[in-house]
Amino acid sequence: MAEQAETLRRAPLSRDRILRAAVALADETGIESLSMRNLAQDLGVVPMALYKHVANKDELLAAMIDTVVGEIDPPVPDIDWKRAVRGRILSARQMLRRHPWAPLAIESRNVPTPAILAYLDSIVGTFRAGGFSADLAHHVMHVMGSRILGFSQELFDASRDAGRSGVTPDPSAGFPPEIAAHFPHLAEIATAASHDDESVVGQGCDDQFEFEFALDLLLDGIERLQRQRWTSSRRPG
Template identity: 35%
Template sequence: MTRARLTRGKIVDAAVAVADAGGLAQVSMRNVGRELGVEAMSLYHHVKDKSALLDAMVDWIFTRVELPAPDDGWREGMVRRADSARVVLAAHPWALGLIESRRTPGPALLRHHDAVLGCLRRNGFSVELASHAFSAIDSYVYGFVLTELNLPFGESADDFVEEFTDALPMDDYPHLGELGAAIMAGGYQYGDEYRYGLDLVLDSLADRLTN
């Protein structure tokens, strides 16, 4: 049987599969080659080294995040991108740290950033305010995903909150007890906090834009 031709795209896809299965620490030329059923040396015809492979993985992530549409208003465009980024980053938790650690941006990352800034600038943001907006939105989305991935419970917090509040001396922590009771009464899900928090950020930006 003829083996399928090796390409840079297939190598990056395999590296992502390795990271998804075992974390970023498992990404090596040898492990990626094993994923593809080839010797590690075969990869160097398409990818310079592991550092270049990691850069390509970052670009792979950015190709999957939806960009603002050309006719989007700034808020619509930022919500579109933030929602998409949340889904992509949650599906590939290793990407959170990797994105911020690389110093050689690829074409997808550059196109992504330019499109986001373009959406803001077309809709009245100054260069300075667009920079602040980009930073604030990314900080919120990245931080939310990181918290969401590391919570000690699943989608519903009810069982965890009940156990947690039962163990607390309520006289010492009355406000925690009050919050716990409200969560238990309302079927709390942490994911529901996402849109509320994003709206807080966007509302503040809207206020800055008009003042």
């Protein structure tokens, strides 16, 4: 491993080498610790050398996103839309598990990167090829939300506020008693099922079982609407 790292440090500097090093650094230490200075140090170059290949940190982050999104499995030909979409979404989730910093990086961007747009476009293309109207595909993409990219915000995830307080929540603690007393039904269901902590994609994201449970519910409901030739102009009153 040390020899491989040294070989990379001696390799000519290129955009690809910079991106691979940046992704590896973010994987290891988190996106918050990534800077042009420490990336340059990791590569064994002066910071100014990086700017010949990336204009600034924002461009670097966008390119890093596109690099990891490129790891999502490509469309599989000749299978039905439901299996195709499910497979690609779970592949996206596997990518996020390899790169836990990616959900926050993706969510924080005002404009999607080219690779994100290409991925979303291909998902819509799968729906359309599966017989979906443009109208239904539009609404389906809205309801799927960030789940299309392999993650979603967990309803009972206290870690959303943990980053602000610096305190890591105890997942087994449930609701604090004073809150549970006011909202007993929420407190009851919040602790009604066990969760696999090892399967969490990243801070603020649900676990694998919950993710697949919701994904399958959505896909089953979407399939029913598609078979009924649903349109927004025929919504129930």
